[in-house]
Amino acid sequence: GIAEGVAIGGDRFVGSVFIDNLLRMERNPEVKYMVLLGEVGGTEEYKVIEAVKSGKIKKPIIAWCIGTIAKHFSSGVQFGHAGASANADAETAASKNEAMAAAGIYVPASFNDLPQTIAEVYGKLRSAGTIGEIVEPELRAVPKVRRKKEFICTISDDRGDEATYAGYPISSVATPETGFGIGDVISLLWFKKRYPKWATDYLETVIKTVADHGPAVSGAHNAKVTARAGKDVISSLVTGLLTIGPRFGGAIDDAARYFKYANDRGMSPAEFIDYMKKEGKTISGIGHRIKSVRNPDLRVSGLKKYAAEHFPATPLLDFALEVEKLTTSKKDNLILNVDGTIGILMVDMWRALGYSEEEIDGFIEAGALNAFFVVGRSIGFIGHILDEKRLGMPMYRHPTDDILYNVELADEI
Template sequence: MQTYELFSKNTEAFIYNLKAAPIQRMLDFDFICKRSKPSVAAVIQPGGDGYHKAFFGTSEVLIPIYSTIAKAALAHPNADVMVNFASFRSAYPSSKEALETKTIRTVAIIAEGMPEREVRQLVVLAQKNKKMIIGPATVGGITAGAFRIGNTAGTIENIISCKLYRPGHVGFVSKSGGLTNEMCNVIGRTTDGVYEAIAIGGDRYPGSTMLEHMLRFEQNPEIKMIVGLGELGGDEEYAIIDAKKKNLLKKPIVMWVAGTCAKMFPGEVQFGHAGAKTGKQTESADAKNKALRESGIIVPNSFEDFDKTIATTFQSLNLPAINEPEVPRLPLDYDAAVKKAMIRKPTNFISSISDDRKDEPYYAGIPMSKLIEEDYSVGDVISLLWFKKKLPKYATKFIETCIIIAADHGPAVSGAHNAIVAARAGKDTVSSLCSGLLTIGPRFGGAIDDAARYFKDGCDKGMSAEQFVDDMKKKGILIPGIGHRIKSAKNPDKRVELLKEYAKKNFPSHKYLDYALAVEQVTLKKADNLILNVDGCIGVLFVDLFDSCSEFSKEEVSEMVELGYLNGVFVLARSIGLMGHVFDQKRLKQPLYRHPWDDILFL
């Protein structure tokens, strides 16, 4: 690549700070230009590493991510451009390091508002190391058919309409990124297209000047004509005039300085760019346009005539027509295709309980703000997310009561024991919690569903308590929800007593509880500890709740029991206690647990 060229079809770039959209737009440009490999060699993300996935045409590619410029440069010595998306606060050190990196020739600084002192220091460093800076406050630049910085030239549709997928013969330079995009379109319509377009940036002290790029264009034999777009403020254009007078710029130049409307205002006017403001008379757009014209540069009468002047000047060159290559069809991204109603696809998930697509989450159709404003309880939220309806207050209060009662049962039960052992082994909270939860099953906390299922079935079939017990015995099934290792008829479980008391006081009916208590009377004749335990009580009371509150059909009640809703109550509740034990062990800094030998029977 020649010294007057910044980019070619083989240019590879680093992207400093991961920006997915500009990366994808660069790769899309690569694809329609028929590049053999992506122009983005790597991403530099301070403190990060790994890979960024993007599309290269129809295929997906992995772009490596490095934590430092040094690591990226070492791994990709052919990458000679860095596109710096760092903020104006941190653009200086990263740009400085890039300019000091031997393999990087060009640095594009996208950030707007960099301190002028820092920019001047970077310019001195770039000149010392014979490097090029584009920006700051720039959209970047583009070499048609070869390489594009970030979002230069706009959408892929605009790029195709401007014929930027192949080189033309016009070099363009401007301060404005937005007008660079527009002028690519103008040049594409009035000439055979852009060869290279650069937006140097709108800050008062850009890293490179319009003249520097025009001098490069002058050296490039593929560029036959130069177009420039200046603006009021500063003296950039007078440097171009001086070069023209010294015969350093020999190719036809068509140029316009924007801001002629400033004379309509009574005082000093600041336009969009930091450097675009009225000052001395010589900095006005009218004065600059006049001086450019007098130096031999082609200047239209107004901006409205800019395109016509460009067309006339280009036609005078009598260049042969370019054979238009076939442009590969770029696949639409899924989101873009959906917006254009070009595709449809079946969904992979269905959600009927919540929706977070609006300004706030909705639980079963109720906005989060309403839940807070109307003082919904945890039980109310469970009723919405589990049952998709707001249950009566006595029902949600019962759910909360079950959570309180089942939250913990001391450190000796299997779930708490496992969670404690895991916590003392140094496992994190989630892992320790899962260790405890995984013990829940038929023998520990997992009998609620089965108790509800069997008691409901026996009651619905009209079986007497004695018939139910005999039937379970014949099937060889221990009755779920009956029996306790410690509690008995003489030493009842206080939790069960509280639940029974609440149900009898608040439920419209409790026939399934009555049926379970009748079964208990039968089993107590066999052993004093064959009582209705807390699992069985919660199970039958939930069936009573579903059956009596008139919110559910019989089919819905059966479905909820079969789906495991009731065991879910125990899992939710006991998670509170298990995490409490985990936090307790960590707070007490308990060491690794080892079971004592004298508590093991060795055979």
């Protein structure tokens, strides 16, 4: 049966005070009686007392000033978050309660008696017909089991005035003067950490390094063919991305996984090569169709140079380069390729940043390393797609002279 309720803070500069709201409630026919909770300090309750005495307020008021415990202390006591304290006898809770009771306001003997006093006044008004029958609202039942959340998000939050990346407002990272780059945003959203500059610069170096490798690779080829079929940028991009896997780009994850596995177990380079041979697997991150010892991949050279100048240490890269000495002694194109270099240096980076081996293994298993190739190569794929659109190239049909046809008459069953 509550008509309304008002909570007033103890601010130095207030909006409304007790008397403002009680006079308004006096005029509200829905309000039959009022309950006032004051506190020690200030004189606002005395304005209510004067209004009752003068007849401005005729409806019953039940009131209690909190802070009566102060009389039991030998020195002044401050109460509450607002710093309420009595600066004169009239401002004590006991004095206010006595003055309100003298004016005809219903004041209980103690705070514990407040419910009984409310029930008493309600009973009188109910008997007098001032208050009719009140149907109690149906209260919401507290659920026994917390409702399951469909999603959990620990990297960003869009509920406030501005969305955040791992706690950083977008405006604090987006524009050049903030000093944040793409590497910083990746470290926040992918790993929930603010990486040092040498690490974020490495992440950006990786993305720039893998952005494109010409139109002949499978992903770019697919994207170009789809664009020439008249499909949109997104559809064309997806066809290129779908070719990324163990034979194209996906070697980054496997290179990090297997080289780290060998290094963690103290294998020598020769033992690692023998282990992979027994497993029946090629060494991911080793080998290139075109590049070789005599024709080095400048992308790999750039990554190794950056690591030598900025990484605190590169133990896994050092191990991989020892493996490369053995593989290239057999065939000069069995070099450490760009995928292997990226994955191996990523492990060295995470180790230098203080991640545990279990955390690093988790990143690898989740596909975080291949994700760098996906983001970087998307830039190149989109470039090829826009190139096809700009040139207005027609539908692609593969030349028949580039296909070996070997079609025999089908056997009859």
